[in-house]
Amino acid sequence: MHSESLHRWQHDHSFGQDRAAAGERRTMLVVLITAVTMVIEIGAGLWTGSMALLADGVHMASHVLALGITVFAYVYARRHAHDARFSFGTGKVNALAGFTGALLLAVVALGMAWESAGRLLAPGEIAFDEAIMVAVLGLVVNAASVVILGGHRHDHDHDHDHHHHHGRHGQGHHPEDHNLRSAYLHVLADALTSGLAILALLGAKYLDAGWLDPVMGIVGAVLVANWSRGLLRSTTGVLLDHQAPESVRRQLRGILERGGGDRIADLHVWAVGPGVHAAIVSIVTHDPHPPEYYRDLVPDDLGIRHLSVEVNRCT
Numbered sequence: 394m395h396s397e398s399l400h401r402w403q404h405d406h407s408f409g410q411d412r413a414a415a416g417e418r419r420t421m422l423v424v425l426i427t428a429v430t431m432v433i434e435i436g437a438g439l440w441t442g443s444m445a446l447l448a449d450g451v452h453m454a455s456h457v458l459a460l461g462i463t464v465f466a467y468v469y470a471r472r473h474a475h476d477a478r479f480s481f482g483t484g485k486v487n488a489l490a491g492f493t494g495a496l497l498l499a500v501v502a503l504g505m506a507w508e509s510a511g512r513l514l515a516p517g518e519i520a521f522d523e524a525i526m527v528a529v530l531g532l533v534v535n536a537a538s539v540v541i542l543g544g545h546r547h548d549h550d551h552d553h554d555h556h557h558h559h560g561r562h563g564q565g566h567h568p569e570d571h572n573l574r575s576a577y578l579h580v581l582a583d584a585l586t587s588g589l590a591i592l593a594l595l596g597a598k599y600l601d602a603g604w605l606d607p608v609m610g611i612v613g614a615v616l617v618a619n620w621s622r623g624l625l626r627s628t629t630g631v632l633l634d635h636q637a638p639e640s641v642r643r644q645l646r647g648i649l650e651r652g653g654g655d656r657i658a659d660l661h662v663w664a665v666g667p668g669v670h671a672a673i674v675s676i677v678t679h680d681p682h683p684p685e686y687y688r689d690l691v692p693d694d695l696g697i698r699h700l701s702v703e704v705n706r707c708t
Contacts, residue, residue: 414667416542416573417467423538423580424460427453430534434527449527456579459497463576466490481699484666487572488631491624494575498621501582502614509610519606521598528590535584542577570667571628578624582617589613630664637662637670641695645672648690654679658705662697671699677707 434450470483589609596605629635636642642662649657659675676687684702691697 412471414467414570414573416570416576417464417471419541420460420463420467420573420576423541423576424457424464426534426538426541427460427580428457430530431457434530449531453531456583459494459579460576462493462497463490463572466572481665481671482669484664484669485631487570487667488628488664491571491575492628492632494572494579495621495624495628498575498578498582498617498624501579502618502621505586505610505614505617509607509614511607512610513604513607516603516607519594519597519603521594525591525594525598528587528594532584532587532591535580535587538580539577539584542573542580569627571624571631575624578620582613582620585616586610586613634663637664637672641670641697644695645674645691645697648692649674649676649687651690656707659703665699668696670695670697671701672697673701673703675703675705677705679707681706 431450431453434453436450438450466486466489470486473479473483473486476483589612590606593605593609596602642660645662646657646660649655655676655678657674658677660672661674662670662672665671674687681704684704687702687704688700691700
């Protein structure tokens with residue numbers, strides 16, 4: 394058999410990862426904004442001798458690093474989308490970056506809790522006016538970043554350029570960009586921290602409630618830790634090839650067994666990228682059809698871009 398004749402059964406495994414996602418452009422913009430703010434704060438801190446500005450500038454640098462990981466993951470996944478070493482494309486680079494971001498969020502939460510507990514046990518002097526100015530600046534920058542990244546839930550970067558099957562349309566499944574979600578949670582955590590800090594500083598300055606500052610820090614740490622736990626759980630499921638949601642598997646089973654005489658003996662559906670699933674199905678039937686017949690039954694918008702079908706005659 395000539396290699397040309399195999400082309401009909403061969404397909405690309407990039408699954409759309411070779412195209413720049415909307416999240417990549419937005420994250421780059423946020424990195425730029427954060428980096429400029431970092432330079433301004435560090436420069437102003439050195440010029441005025443303000444340790445608060447200098448400390449917040451260094452804190453901004455840690456966010457540039459965390460968001461830089463997000464951008465690197467987007468670029469790496471796009472540039473290596475056609476690398477044959479990746480069996481199902483580079484979609485899981487997205488989940489790996491999200492997992493890394495979740496770990497960094499956990500470290501941030503621990504740092505917040507540790508620092509807040511220390512200040513609660515041993516209160517220190519606070520330069521209220523300067524601290525409030527820094528907190529307001531941080532809130533403005535991070536609120537803008539939250540708005541820029543906040544549209545990630547509305548991105549539907551489905552791969553419509555190349556499908557392995559063409560059939561009727563069914564219920565849509567929107568992709569979850571773990572990489573973008575990680576960046577979003579980082580800037581949201583910082584915006585939350587700045588907002589809580591402003592409330593605490595105002596309370597401490599005008600109500601003589603100095604304990605508010607560390608208590609708000611502990612509250613923020615608990616919230617950030619909870620976000621980290623949720624992101625760790627979702628990204629771990631992708632990295633360890635957990636089964637796709639029950640709704641996807643139930644719909645796929647209903648489509649393939651709708652003929653009445655076909656029964657699924659084995660079914661595996663797992664994520665290989667944002668909104669992209671691969672599936673292996675073993676069908677037992679009295680009236681076997683070619684694998685292409687079953688592939689054509691599956692709707693494009695179910696998100697299954699790689700479907701392997703095994704057909705067994707029931708004797």
